[in-house]
Amino acid sequence: MRLKNDDPLHAVNSVFLGPRRITLPWTARYVSYGIGAGILLVILVLQRRGGIAMSVFSFSWALGLTVGLTTAVGKRIDFERPFRTMVVAFVHEVTAPRPPARQSCTIRVPKDLTR
């Protein structure tokens, strides 16, 4: 008996090649465009907050940073680790208890657990 799994069903990387009849020189997943848009928005907001005015130069800088960050994030996500699980893992890392020098967590079992 062979024991199969359904991994192949979900192991598809849906990529966007470009608009009809215009093939882009790079290949990126749809999800990367979404993440990239989010990152760009955050960078632009940070620029404004930081007092950097919108200009061709600042936008190009933001775009370049977005491509770099999106590529870095894209390498860490796939069908096994969707973007949202990466965010969840990040939140968990931030909220996890630290060693005694900083912060520790005591897990205590209630005394009257059994009814």
Place this chain on the structure above:
Amino acid sequence: MRDLEVTAIDGHLALAGRKAVAWYRLAPVRWNWQPDQTREQMIVTTAARLAALVDRRVMIRVTNRPLSPDGWARQVHADTSNPLDGWNPYIARCTARLGGLDLSEKEVFLGVEVARPASRLLPGRTVERLKLADELAELDQIVAGPGLDGRPATPREIEWLIHRSVALGCPAPDGGDLAEAVDRAEWSVEPYGRTVQVVAEIDGVQHTRHVAVVTVGRMGELGSADPWLAKVDRLPFPVEVAVTVDVLPASQVLKGVQSAMNRVRNQLAHFREHGLDPPLELDRTRQRALEIQAEVESGTGALATRVDGWFRVAVSGVDEAEALARVRKVTDLFSPQVDIVRPPGQYHLAREFIAGEPLSNTAHRRRMPVETLAGGMPMVTAAVGHRAGMYLGYTVGAGGRHAVSWDLHRSMETRERSGLTLIAGGLGSGKSTLVGRTAYHAVLAGVRCTLLDPSGPLARLCELEELAGVSQHIDLLDAAPGTLNPWRIIATPTRDQYARGPVGDRVFTHARTTTAANRRALCVDVLSMLLPSVLAEQADTLTALWAAARSVADGPRTSPRHVLNALRLAEFAGDDIALARHSRKLADFLTDMAELPASQLIFPSGDPAVDYGHAADRRLVVITMRGLMIPKEGSDRRDWSTDERLALPLLHLAAWKTQQAIYLGNRHERKMVALDEVHALTRVGSGRQLINTASRDSRKHNSRVILASQNVADLLEAGVSNLIDNVLIGRTEDEAAQAEALRMLRIPLGVGYEAALGSLSAHDRGAAGRSGYREFVFSDGEGGIERIVFDLSVLPDHVRAALDTTASPVEALV
């Protein structure tokens, strides 16, 4: 402080927030030594059970109940009432040896999530449970069915599981009460740390462990012969397993398939739109989606059901380096078919091991048919033997190196079963050594042992310094006259062996009468065996022998010489002159036989009431028969020499003497009787009867009866196959003997296990010396069958030398 999700345990329900989880303990499953067909059937049955839990979240939690070598020693010692001086150093050696072996017991829990009623009630109210009663009854029934064989876990077991998980990776007290020992643990982790540090105080000792949680990543196609989830049992260190599974309804599966198909179609169209070749991966996905769609739409039951699962394994070490080194071992174990990944968010992943805690992250979701999940078979166990008892050796093969202990008297005292053990194997398979090793343990533990070893090497046990004072070696060809006197070897019942009162009186009187009859019957059998066939076959012979035996008084001074005198006087014949003449002829012939030196064992000259050193005060009696001329099997009695004719009654009486050890002393006292080279005994009808009786009486008289032979068929001849408790099969090369051995082990024939018996204790062709180890297939009588290495390293050198039956040319020069 972070509280647990679980707030209360009610029966087998763990209540946590808005959900409740019903916990069950799954029965262990024997996998090794099963035919492939049975294994596949087991997977399908388990899959069908899991499929019945559709639309539910199911948790599988595998843990172990540890036993330290010291805990083992304490249990063994507590079970020993009257040990000899050598006991403590012997147990210390065993304890040291067990340090490197796994002594834990695997426990598998299954949790099924049930929705709590909308109105959350305070813990302690049973109304909530009543509302869930129907749902729980249905779940109980599903989980109890074949394939899972689960029973509702007790509140104490659930609490134990929670405490074990809170102190994740930390040592637990021996099989004991974890709730008493640990109620809290400190958990911490560095940012993006590779392990979680768990500090727990157990029994007043602070333990620190670094726990790394890994998860099962992408999987290839797996075979069903090797349960993939149970592979972790082979690791030389304990790990914890936590699996969360969503059993999906068909509609959800079809929705997923449809979505995947749409994705594939869109991508194919997109690539065509750009005039590019689509990746092959898309085609494979499309193909698999169509297969799954067909399975779900047309299949029924298990095949149609799909699960989404998250499989976590927690590996611990005393420091981070050890934990990570162990993670690498886990990765190697599953490679290359299954990827093992260590994801970020270790703290929350580790919390998943605590019953009631939620799934921390949906990354590394495994999607599979329920059959593939069932094929993981986490319930599989390679455990064999008992929790405590004589350390016998360790398992080899797929199940890892588990220590194997054998409790010699558990079957009779706890399970109310026979105490019959069969040991079979070809020449040099280690049978005699195993018998001797078992006797050594038993004698040190205060058990009265009697061994019949016709060829004699086990007699060396009596010379061991620690046993010499309590041992007696009886070499039948050099024993005191009368040692095998039938009136001496069948013990006289004593009143204190029976209950007080009139009923006891009656039973005692009955036992005395039966004893007297048995002695007469034995004497008649023996005298008959001594006669040449011409005389033995005459009708008057038995009449005369019985009459003479009846005419002598039953008492400690009686011997077969009294029967000879009765035959010579023939007073019982009365007016029957022919019978009187025949009787005197028998007396003449038997007197001649009685004058032979070896016959003195049966026909003592002088006062037969002399104390021949009866073994009642000896803990170890080894009876040997070196030089005995046993007639060849199938040879005509008329062709037997005088020595051969004398050999059979001697063997017969020796076996009786050995068997009588069962009845010596208090019937509750622990005893052990071993008959080596049984093939010599089963040639005699009464010998076979004797083995049968000994086996039947072993339970009532708390005796472990061990029969050892080269061929299982010899043992089957005694008609004891339905009384067998344990079986140990050593290397067996003969095909017919292999088939008999498998039949005895209740393993199906013709599925390849015959060769496995031939490969036991395999000697490396390139090795210059002796292989130095022996392997057996051990069936513990409680469902466990495993291949084990028989470990003699716990015995001191002088004991091993005494038990070594292999010829040594060096010894010949000494």
